[in-house]
Amino acid sequence: MADGNRFFPASRLILVALVAGVLAGAVAVYVRESGSGNNAPGNAATQVAVGDSADDKVCAAKADESRKISDAATGHVAALLPASPPQSLKTLAFNDPDGKPMSLADRAGKILLVNLWATWCAPCRAEMPALDALQKDKGGDRFEVVAVNVDTGDDAKPKKFLSDIAVSNLAFYRDPTLKLFNDVKTRGLALGLPVTMLVDSEGCLIAYMNGPAEWAGQDARALVDAATGL
Structure with missing residues (x-):
């Protein structure tokens, strides 16, 4: 497998991260003013309290697992934060590659690396080849990169973008309504795009990250190995 720096050089990562900060503010303003989605947008600086459902109680007990995964996030993925506390994300909903509703x-x-992205988000576009490479390298029965496009409108633009950059390993998940992004933002997990969430095999959020990362490199592969080995 080619080294991850081929997809996302370190100097480019720094520049893109700066752009991500600017775009994060713009996205937060857009979502707050639009009021789109099921949930009223909340304060993304603080995670909401975990509910008292059976699923949330199961997830809340995984604080040690969350810390272990966070400790394994080094180098290019060191911005991954432990869930505080872990919470159930089973109900996060979007469309599958056939356009049918799923959650x-x-x-x-499966261990899931859930990434929300849009074609108008420059850092999202920059990291997409690396996410594709990670899925090619590590995807299978135990792990999947679930990259969900959140462009409004029809599928034409995001599908053309993925075709133009030869992304072929990522399934085309989609939510054109902003409901998914607003749900994640209300939970205090998203400042803007991209946002990436590591979810365990029981649907529990273990860790999350705002902004882009080098997902094709050794640091990301080691993180996946740690997550699938727990």
């Missing part, structure tokens, strides 16, 4: 509960049994 993360439908991927139970």
Whole structure:
């Protein structure tokens, strides 16, 4: 496998991260003013309290697992933060590659790296080849990169973008309504795009990151190995 720096050089990562900060503020303003989605947008600086459902109680007990994964996030993925506390994301909903409704509960049994992205988000576009490479290298029965496009409108633009950059390993998950992004933002997990969430085989959020990362490199592969080995 080619080294991750081929996809996302360190100097470029720094520049893109700066752009991500600017775009994060713009996205937060857009979502707050639009009021789109199921949930009223909340304060993204603080995670909401975990609910008292059975699923949330199961997830809340995984604080030690969350810390272990966070400790394994080094180098290019060191910005990954432990969930505080871990919470159930089973109900996060979007469309599958056939355009049919699904939720993360439908991927139970797999470790998921869930990434929300849009074609108008420059850092998202920059990291997409690296996410594709990670799926090619590590995807299978135990792990999947679930990259969900959140462009509004039809599928034409995001599908053309993925075709133009020869992304072929990522399934085309989609939510054109902003409901998914607003749900994640209300939970205090998203400042803007991209946002990436590591979800365990029981649908529990273990760790998350705002901004881009080098997902094709050794640091990301080691993180996946740690997550699938727990």
